[in-house]
Amino acid sequence: MKICVLIKQVPDAGSVLRIRDDESWVEEDKLVFTANESDSYALEEALLLKEAHGGEVIACTLGPERSRQVLKDALSKGADRAIFLHDESFNNLDCNGLAKVFAKVLEKEHCDLILCGLQADDTGEAAVGPMLAQELHLPHVTMVVQTELLDGGLKVKQELEGGWFRQVETSLPALLTIQSGINKPRYASLRGIMAMKKKELRELSATDLGVPATELAPMQTLQRIYVPVKTKETVYLEGAPEEVVAQLVDKLANEAKVL
Amino acid sequence: MGKILAFIQLDDGQPNRNALEALQGGQQLAADMGHQLIGVVFSASSPQQLQFKMDEIITVAAPELEHYSADTYVAAMAQIIAAEQPDLLIAGHTYQARDWLPRLAAQISRPLISDCIGFQKGAQITWVRQVFQGKVHADVTTGEGLAIVSFQAGAFRHDRLESGSPAIRSQEVDLSAVEVQVRAGEPFQDTKAAVDLSRAERIVAVGRGIGDEEKLALVRELAEALGAELGSSRPVVDYGWLSHDRQVGSSGQTVAAKLYLAVGISGAIQHQVGMKNCGCIVAINKDANAPIFEIADYGIVADLFEIVPRLTAAIKEHRSA
Numbered sequence: 411m412k413i414c415v416l417i418k419q420v421p422d423a424g425s426v427l428r429i430r431d432d433e434s435w436v437e438e439d440k441l442v443f444t445a446n447e448s449d450s451y452a453l454e455e456a457l458l459l460k461e462a463h464g465g466e467v468i469a470c471t472l473g474p475e476r477s478r479q480v481l482k483d484a485l486s487k488g489a490d491r492a493i494f495l496h497d498e499s500f501n502n503l504d505c506n507g508l509a510k511v512f513a514k515v516l517e518k519e520h521c522d523l524i525l526c527g528l529q530a531d532d533t534g535e536a537a538v539g540p541m542l543a544q545e546l547h548l549p550h551v552t553m554v555v556q557t558e559l560l561d562g563g564l565k566v567k568q569e570l571e572g573g574w575f576r577q578v579e580t581s582l583p584a585l586l587t588i589q590s591g592i593n594k595p596r597y598a599s600l601r602g603i604m605a606m607k608k609k610e611l612r613e614l615s616a617t618d619l620g621v622p623a624t625e626l627a628p629m630q631t632l633q634r635i636y637v638p639v640k641t642k643e644t645v646y647l648e649g650a651p652e653e654v655v656a657q658l659v660d661k662l663a664n665e666a667k668v669l
Numbered sequence: 670m671g672k673i674l675a676f677i678q679l680d681d682g683q684p685n686r687n688a689l690e691a692l693q694g695g696q697q698l699a700a701d702m703g704h705q706l707i708g709v710v711f712s713a714s715s716p717q718q719l720q721f722k723m724d725e726i727i728t729v730a731a732p733e734l735e736h737y738s739a740d741t742y743v744a745a746m747a748q749i750i751a752a753e754q755p756d757l758l759i760a761g762h763t764y765q766a767r768d769w770l771p772r773l774a775a776q777i778s779r780p781l782i783s784d785c786i787g788f789q790k791g792a793q794i795t796w797v798r799q800v801f802q803g804k805v806h807a808d809v810t811t812g813e814g815l816a817i818v819s820f821q822a823g824a825f826r827h828d829r830l831e832s833g834s835p836a837i838r839s840q841e842v843d844l845s846a847v848e849v850q851v852r853a854g855e856p857f858q859d860t861k862a863a864v865d866l867s868r869a870e871r872i873v874a875v876g877r878g879i880g881d882e883e884k885l886a887l888v889r890e891l892a893e894a895l896g897a898e899l900g901s902s903r904p905v906v907d908y909g910w911l912s913h914d915r916q917v918g919s920s921g922q923t924v925a926a927k928l929y930l931a932v933g934i935s936g937a938i939q940h941q942v943g944m945k946n947c948g949c950i951v952a953i954n955k956d957a958n959a960p961i962f963e964i965a966d967y968g969i970v971a972d973l974f975e976i977v978p979r980l981t982a983a984i985k986e987h988r989s990a
């Protein structure tokens with residue numbers, strides 16, 4: 411089984427975000443970056459499938475120099491090799507463009523399975539997975555919370571809204587988008603980290619891939635980002651912890667009358 | 670005159686609520702842009718309830734569309750788009766829409782602006798979407814030609830839909846060549862939920878901010894003192910710290926408690942949709958910019974470990990007084 415996992419590097423959930431003066435994006439210099447949460451679950455699922463059925467796990471990311479780290483982490487956890495898509499011209503890709511670039515790389519890899527996260531925690535378009543499946547003419551299943559390999563195919567449990575699920579069967583090769591909670595992502599072991607240093611991490615540019623820039627021109631433009639204007643009147647309780655607690659008990663008892 | 674197609678997702682023949690909200694957005698867009706608004710249902714007949722102001726409703730019937738599949742939905746909509754040449758295709762950002770709209774956008778090579786919370790009119794429409802899980806908003810525009818836009822649950826209000834009696838037109842599609850590659854079974858729920866949070870009067874909900882499974886005891890004690898059920902955000906369930914029936918949100922339970930106390934929960938939209946209708950919402954979070962404060966009645970910006978034990982003690986004292 412040959413599996414490729416797409417891992418995006420995103421700011422850590424606990425990051426304090428500062429918007430650039432020109433409102434084009436957030437200041438990145440003080441941010442801590444990490445692998446997108448659902449992508450970490452996708453990587454673990456790939457490693458579990460490989461351990462159970464044999465094969466190879468390839469980790470792939472596209473992004474600036476800093477994002478090389480998510481590949482090193484994936485290699486340390488047990489991925490066999492990594493592909494780093496890195497090029498100035500990739501900076502302005504929209505999700506259609508990203509899917510085209512990933513398709514260029516993956517059409518040569520002939521994977522049995524491609525795993526994505528269900529959405530990126532930063533820009534959250536929830537689009538790249540199904541778009542890539544379309545580019546590669548592969549079947550896809552979104553929001554997968556369990557996988558089981560069948561003879562020549564795959565049975566997965568798909569999450570639906572409101573606590574509902576269903577079983578879905580697909581032929582292979584296929585693309586899945588993985589929902590969080592599907593497994594327990596592992597930590598890298600010291601041995602894994604040592605082994606990582608000897609593994610292949612291949613960097614590819616737009617020229618290497620032979621994707622014409624015209625095909626990648628974004629069809630959408632990010633005009634600006636900003637902190638949303640608050641619409642609800644929240645009563646903030648301030649002071650030392652004891653005071654805050656006393657105020658809250660008073661409000662709940664006498665104003666909201668919910669105690 | 671331009672054209673807006675509004676895809677109206679039907680669940681067991683009934684219009685999906687999120688789709689109706691998007692339709693209300695469509696009515697606003699049509700008025701602002703002077704465009705036609707055309708509903709599209711993948712069904713032989715238009716459901717009775719669709720008595721809303723639209724220029725028409727297109728019904729699309731084909732045996733292949735009776736059960737949802739991304740392959741047939743994409744093929745059918747691509748044919749409708751080719752016939753109608755719309756400027757916009759809008760839909761609710763449902764799980765189903767997440768599954769097939771990106772695939773459609775890739776197939777016809779058009780931009781997808783997903784999960785929008787609104788728009789601003791101007792020389793061109795600016796779409797507003799959340800980034801960084803709602804902490805920041807982004808304005809996005811597209812160039813000429815068809816754009817596909819999905820709207821977040823609650824972006825517009827279905828109870829503000831203008832009524833009307835649109836003409837109904839059926840449109841043929843040919844899906845005989847579509848190979849359905851994915852076969853889905855019937856929806857099911859896991860073991861019957863042991864806890865029914867939807868009936869709880871008070872809920873203390875805990876999020877990833879608790880940091881550690883052992884620390885859950887702190888919020889358990891608070892819940893006990895308040896006579897509240899314990900609820901949680903998704904990560905706490907993902908980590909296996911609490912069972913799935915404690916999860917509040919779009920993939921968990923929807924609750925309407927009189928008191929909802931959110932501890933260490935950031936308030937991502939998928940959590941908010943499950944609890945925003947609670948009577949009194951209290952948020953304890955150390956990040957003043959956490960989106961949970963957007964819907965909180967009372968906010969405490971502080972370290973939860975400083976607040977929660979003291980709050981438990983104060984509640985006990987209040988109750989015994």
Ligand SMILES: Cc1cc2nc3c(=O)[nH]c(=O)nc-3n(C[C@H](O)[C@H](O)[C@H](O)COP(=O)(O)OP(=O)(O)OC[C@H]3O[C@@H](n4cnc5c(N)ncnc54)[C@H](O)[C@@H]3O)c2cc1C
Nearest residue numbers: 416417418472505526527529530533534535536537538632
């Ligand atoms: C004009 C414009 C300007 C932008 N500017 C910036 C910017 O300055 N900085 C910035 O960070 N973003 C920027 N973005 C957003 C960026 O282009 C998005 O990352 C892209 O549109 C894909 O959407 P998403 O990340 O929300 O992916 P989703 O569709 O939500 O991702 C789903 C899954 O796809 C995979 N995936 C997605 N992207 C990658 C990746 N890069 N590497 C590996 N796997 C991936 C992962 O498995 C992920 O879980 C900009 C977008 C536009 C349109």
Ligand SMILES: Cc1cc2nc3c(=O)[nH]c(=O)nc-3n(C[C@H](O)[C@H](O)[C@H](O)COP(=O)(O)OP(=O)(O)OC[C@H]3O[C@@H](n4cnc5c(N)ncnc54)[C@H](O)[C@@H]3O)c2cc1C
Nearest residue numbers: 876877878902903918919920921933934935939940955973
């Ligand atoms: C399709 C889909 C379905 C989903 N369904 C659901 C769902 O049903 N329910 C759900 O909840 N989520 C759901 N999610 C996930 C959702 O997007 C968020 O990721 C999730 O709600 C975040 O949980 P959280 O607030 O606990 O964690 P985080 O977003 O990590 O927030 C933790 C918060 O704790 C605060 N904090 C940290 N330490 C402290 C401290 N010491 N004191 C005080 N505050 C502290 C931080 O400031 C932060 O705001 C879904 C996502 C998707 C894509």
